[in-house]
Amino acid sequence: MKMNYFEKLAMNNPVRALIQRHYEMPLLEKLGGPLDGLRVLEVGCGRGVGTELIKSRLRASHVIATDVDEDMLRHARRRLARLSPEQVELELADATALRFEEGAFDAVVDFAALHHIPDWQRAISEIRRVLKPGGRFYFQEVAAQWILRWPYRVLFEHPMDNRFSGRELVAELERQGVEVDGNWVERAGGDFIYGVGRRAQVTA
Numbered sequence: 001m002k003m004n005y006f007e008k009l010a011m012n013n014p015v016r017a018l019i020q021r022h023y024e025m026p027l028l029e030k031l032g033g034p035l036d037g038l039r040v041l042e043v044g045c046g047r048g049v050g051t052e053l054i055k056s057r058l059r060a061s062h063v064i065a066t067d068v069d070e071d072m073l074r075h076a077r078r079r080l081a082r083l084s085p086e087q088v089e090l091e092l093a094d095a096t097a098l099r100f101e102e103g104a105f106d107a108v109v110d111f112a113a114l115h116h117i118p119d120w121q122r123a124i125s126e127i128r129r130v131l132k133p134g135g136r137f138y139f140q141e142v143a144a145q146w147i148l149r150w151p152y153r154v155l156f157e158h159p160m161d162n163r164f165s166g167r168e169l170v171a172e173l174e175r176q177g178v179e180v181d182g183n184w185v186e187r188a189g190g191d192f193i194y195g196v197g198r199r200a201q202v203t204a
């Protein structure tokens with residue numbers, strides 16, 4: 001589900017970028033390490049602040065950044081214009097139906113997209129599928145308890161059914177073969193969720 005006008009105001013501003021740059025990405029890097037020279041998919045890239053950080057801070061070699069909202073991709077294209085297509089590609093794509101082959105990526109990054117997706121379990125299944133065995137899934141998410149609070153319920157537009165807590169998100173990842181093994185944390189009393197899991201290795 002695309003962001004509405006008010007959420008775009010809240011997300012497309014320098015405060016959100018500062019939080020992503022100085023708090024969220026360092027925390028994800030601490031949990032999952034850098035991605036030097038690796039091929040990365042980003043789901044729900046929004047205006048591309050996370051994409052920039054996946055390149056500059058995690059040092060991925062190639063990022064395909066995707067979103068369902070052409071308007072957000074237009075912002076991201078402007079932001080990332082100085083990067084070549086060998087470094088970053090932007091693409092309209094729904095995280096529940098990815099065109100990529102099984103095992104196409106060393107890592108997938110989700111900055112706050114899953115909680116916007118009605119069938120987020122289906123998105124996890126796609127993320128797991130496109131990861132190589134052992135590939136990493138970096139996630140920063142927003143829990144049901146935050147979405148259901150009245151100011152956000154009134155101002156923003158999120159799917160309301162079938163949302164998740166940190167525990168429920170991690171349980172679903174593990175059920176689908178993305179091993180988190182305790183490598184996740186909650187912040188703001190459980191409103192925000194940060195973690196890194198790995199697609200299980202294939203066993204003989």
Ligand SMILES: C[S@@+](CC[C@H](N)C(=O)[O-])C[C@H]1O[C@@H](n2cnc3c(N)ncnc32)[C@H](O)[C@@H]1O
Nearest residue numbers: 001044045046067068069094095111112113116
């Ligand atoms: C809360 S915003 C986060 C944007 C950006 N990652 C950030 O952290 O600033 C959620 C993003 O997910 C995108 N989105 C929603 N549903 C999606 C889907 N099914 N597949 C891919 N992206 C989706 C929205 O268009 C929006 O840009």
